[in-house]
Amino acid sequence: MTAILPKSEPTGRLIGIDHIQLAMPAGAEPAARGFYGGLFGFSEVSKPANLLARGGCWFEQGSIRLHLGIDPDFRPARKAHPAFLVDDLDRLRLRLEAAGVATVEDEPLAGYRRCYVDDPFGNRIELMQHTD
Numbered sequence: 001m002t003a004i005l006p007k008s009e010p011t012g013r014l015i016g017i018d019h020i021q022l023a024m025p026a027g028a029e030p031a032a033r034g035f036y037g038g039l040f041g042f043s044e045v046s047k048p049a050n051l052l053a054r055g056g057c058w059f060e061q062g063s064i065r066l067h068l069g070i071d072p073d074f075r076p077a078r079k080a081h082p083a084f085l086v087d088d089l090d091r092l093r094l095r096l097e098a099a100g101v102a103t104v105e106d107e108p109l110a111g112y113r114r115c116y117v118d119d120p121f122g123n124r125i126e127l128m129q130h131t132d
Contacts, residue, residue, distance in 0.1 A: 019058075019065035020082045024121045025074040029057050031120040032068045039099055040084075042066060076122030083126035089113055092127060103127075 024032055036042045042059035055070040064084070086092050093103045096117055104116045106126075114128040 019067050021067040021069055022077065022082070022119070022121075022123050023071035023074055024056070024068050024119075024123075026055060026070050026072065028070075028121060029055065029068075032057050035101075035120050036066060036068070039096055039101065074121070076118070076124075078122070078124055081116075081124040081126050083114075083128055086127050086129050089115065089127060089129035 033044060036059050037044055040061070042061045042064075045058050045060050047054075047056070047058050056068050058068070059066045066082075093115060096103055101117055106114050106116055108114065108131070109128075111130060111132050112128045113131055114126060117125050117127065119125055
């Protein structure tokens with residue numbers, strides 16, 4: 001006979017991240033496509049019809065979902081930032097630098113090599129590779 005387990009009750013705890021949103025200035029979608037699509041390899045996905053009028057663009061790569069939204073009072077995020085895990089930091093840095101994107105080495109953290117780049121709008125992006 002199989003035991004019937006009680007259905008677990010919701011706890012109100014966080015269980016994951018659905019997406020990351022970064023801001024950008026109005027009309028900057030082509031630059032976002034070139035940077036996030038061209039250099040990072042994200043695929044652009046369609047925004048829901050009810051959100052199209054707001055501008056911006058959405059991207060995905062594997063389980064990562066990135067939304068770029070228009071902010072009429074845009075100021076780049078210089079401290080707050082996403083940190084993306086990469087499988088070959090050196091190769092990605094070469095690709096970025098060949099496209100004129102400056103990369104800045106940062107102190108290693110236990111188990112990681114890392115650097116920072118700015119997107120075309122000045123938002124800080126951290127790139128991390130496991131060293132173990």
